[in-house]
Amino acid sequence: MKLVHYTHRGISAVAFVLMLAWGALFYFTIINEVMDETDDALANTRAQLVKMTLQHPEQITHNACALHSYTIRPLTYLEGMNYEDRFYDSLRYIEIENEYEPVRVMSSSFKAPDGNFYEMKIMQSTLERDDMVEAILICLAILFVVVWLCVALGTRLVLNRVFRPLNRLLHWLDNVLPGKPVPELENDTQIHEFNRLNEAALSMTKRSEKAYVEQKEFIENAAHELQTPLAVIRGKLELLADSEELNEEQLQYIDQLFGQLNRVVHLNKSLLLLSRINNGQFTESAPIELNRMLHNSVQMMQDIYDEKSVSVVWDEAGICIINMDESLARVLFDNLIKNAFVYTPQGGTIQLTIRPDEVRISNSGEEPLDEDRIFTRFYHKNSKNKESNGLGLSIVKSVAELYGISLTYSYQMGMHVFVLNNVN
Amino acid sequence: MKILLIEDDDALQHTIKEALARSEIRVECASTYRAALSKINDYDYDCVLLDIMLPDGDGLSVLASLKRHKKAESVIIISAKDSIEDKVRGLELGADDYLAKPFHLAELIARVKSVVRRKQVGGHTSIDLGNLSLHPNERRVVVNDADLKLNRKEYDLLYYLVSNPNRLINKTALAESVWGDHIDQADSLDFIYSQMKNLRKKLKDAQAQAELKAVYGFGYKLIYNEIAEDSKL
Incomplete structure (x- = not known):
């Protein structure tokens, strides 16, 4: 959820609750006030009526209620003694209109000069009050909607403005890539926190960029520095092997040393190649026809892995041409093809599918590989091949990334499938 | 056949010298840029093995100097840097071959013999x-x-x-x-x-x-x- 939406939601919720509470308070206060007014008016009327009634006692018996606004009825002595005055809401039937009308009623008692108790009910229509309540509610509702809209719009406008530096910073961070120079950060703002965030982001990226460069240089330098000692060891071993007086066992030892030394040499070369690819030291590119390159590569591997009797199935529909450094293209496809040959079981199948924008290399295999990890360096969990230095696929991935080629692995119907999509 | 080996690492120098000697190739050595230049000025060789990373100078300048003086020596660059740019630069400056460390001595000897043979005019090419x-x-x-x-x-x-x-x-x-x-x-x-x-x-x-x-x-x-x-x- 976006920060603006989140904040907006929070402010809206608070505003909603506050306005609801204030609306209720406002409503009940007004109603109470109006009720008090009505009750006061009823009490006044009662006082006048009682006074009038006491001056003209004959009206009691007449029960004169010409305006239907009050009724008088006699009470027993006991009722009269215990009578309590009260106010309440009720309904009154109006004959002419044949409907009920809401009224406020005050019922009270008084003692006539003849010593009898009477109850007097005075009614006052509350139609006006109900109209008022309605008006209040409508006004409140309008106010509610308008204020809410204003809050929504206001927060959005303000927040968008406030968070502009943050959005610029996020956009800038998206453009920071390892191995690429840190881009200029132009994000002036008067907001203190954002300024600090800018500084922190800038110094952190510069630090990590520096560490990245140093690490790359370290790997490359270390690999370079190893080349001369490796050359000496290899040379001395060759000289030693070429001495006359060695017996078979001694030669076997030297042979094993040769083998191990070769692993080191290859590992070192692979590390150098990887660091060179990641350093972007391959900038040449030329259109390369992959069909021919794949055929050459397969031909070579078929020679080497002749004993495995792997059958190769070609499915070519069109020529696939890709723009990249030729030596890297060879590294990429030799590694993939070699990988397919190495990991295909005896008598297995390799299938090559070439489309103008896609190359698919599949080989039979017993169980799926961990697709999240097969491209990481030194991953050889399932590898039975002791000679594998665990860098082949990682080099492949680096080359693919360098040229914006998408490379995916999947396991389908007993085949390991590597798909390259030409997206450059 | 006489060869000049320009290599600053003593151990590698001795190794290469020994291997070439066993193939009956005479070798003189230079460990620095200066020593290399003076040897080149004073003597003629059939082939120069040149390490391009020297403590006191760029090995490629030795190559340039050879070419400037129109010397006939074949040059094989031996380098710890197996990079295409170095290779291309070396060959453009007139080197005959480029061999990345760590090489097999047998490979080095085959290359030396090959470049020397190619220089022989009208002679035995087999x-x-x-x-x-x-x-x-x-x-x-x-x-x-x-x-x-x-x-x-x-x-x-x-x-x-x-x-x-x-x-x-x-x-x-x-x-x-x-x-x-x-x-x-x-x-x-x-x-x-x-x-x-x-x-x-x-x-x-x-x-x-x-x-x-x-x-x-x-x-x-x-x-x-x-x-x-x-x-x-």
Whole structure:
């Protein structure tokens, strides 16, 4: 959820609750006030009526209620003694209109000069009050909607403005890539926190960029520095092997040393190649026809892995041409093809599918590989091949990334499938 | 044949010197840029082995100086940097070959012999071992005046062995000479066994005086004893 939406939601919720509470308070206060007014008016009327009634006692018996606004009825002595005055809401039937009308009623008692108790009910229509309540509610509702809209719009406008530096910073961070120079950060703002965030982001990226460069240089330098000692060891071993007086066992030892030394040499070369690819030291590119390159590569591997009797199935529909450094293209496809040959079981199948924008290399295999990890360096969990230095696929991935080629692995119907999509 | 080896690492210098000496190639050494320049000015060599990373200067300047003085020496660059740019730059400046460390000594010797042979004007361009002669320009092998039919890989292997006669060559070095270094050796060794078996049989059937010998599963040796063969005649 976006920060603006989140904040907006929070402010809206608070505003909603506050306005609801204030609306209720406002409503009940007004109603109470109006009720008090009505009750006061009823009490006044009662006082006048009682006074009038006491001056003209004959009206009691007449029960004169010409305006239907009050009724008088006699009470027993006991009722009269215990009578309590009260106010309440009720309904009154109006004959002419044949409907009920809401009224406020005050019922009270008084003692006539003849010593009898009477109850007097005075009614006052509350139609006006109900109209008022309605008006209040409508006004409140309008106010509610308008204020809410204003809050929504206001927060959005303000927040968008406030968070502009943050959005610029996020956009800038998206453009920071390892191995690429840190881009200029132009994000002036008067907001203190954002300024600090800018500084922190800038110094952190510069630090990590520096560490990245140093690490790359370290790997490359270390690999370079190893080349001369490796050359000496290899040379001395060759000289030693070429001495006359060695017996078979001694030669076997030297042979094993040769083998191990070769692993080191290859590992070192692979590390150098990887660091060179990641350093972007391959900038040449030329259109390369992959069909021919794949055929050459397969031909070579078929020679080497002749004993495995792997059958190769070609499915070519069109020529696939890709723009990249030729030596890297060879590294990429030799590694993939070699990988397919190495990991295909005896008598297995390799299938090559070439489309103008896609190359698919599949080989039979017993169980799926961990697709999240097969491209990481030194991953050889399932590898039975002791000679594998665990860098082949990682080099492949680096080359693919360098040229914006998408490379995916999947396991389908007993085949390991590597798909390259030409997206450059 | 006389060679100047320009290499600042003592151990590597001694190793290369010893290997070349065993192939009856005379070697003089220079460890610094200055020493290299003075040797080049004072003497003539058939070939210069040049490490381009020297403590007191850029090895490529040695190459430039050679070319400026129109000296005829062949130059093979030996470098710890196996980068295409360096290779291209070296070859553009007039180097004859480029060999990345760590190389096989047998490979180095084959390359030295190859560049020196290419410089020989009008002379022998073939490599002869008794009745076997290998013609690199035409990729042709003749035994007893008859063509020996070899496939491409058999030829590459024989060329490598003929360049290093009477020396024990490890099978991984042979594999690399055919496949380059982007193939893990262990994978390609089976192939080397069968190719060498065929090659040995072909040489034997053609009655070549040089004999291809497998040594304890370690590698192979092309044996040709000039004196012994001569005394038979």
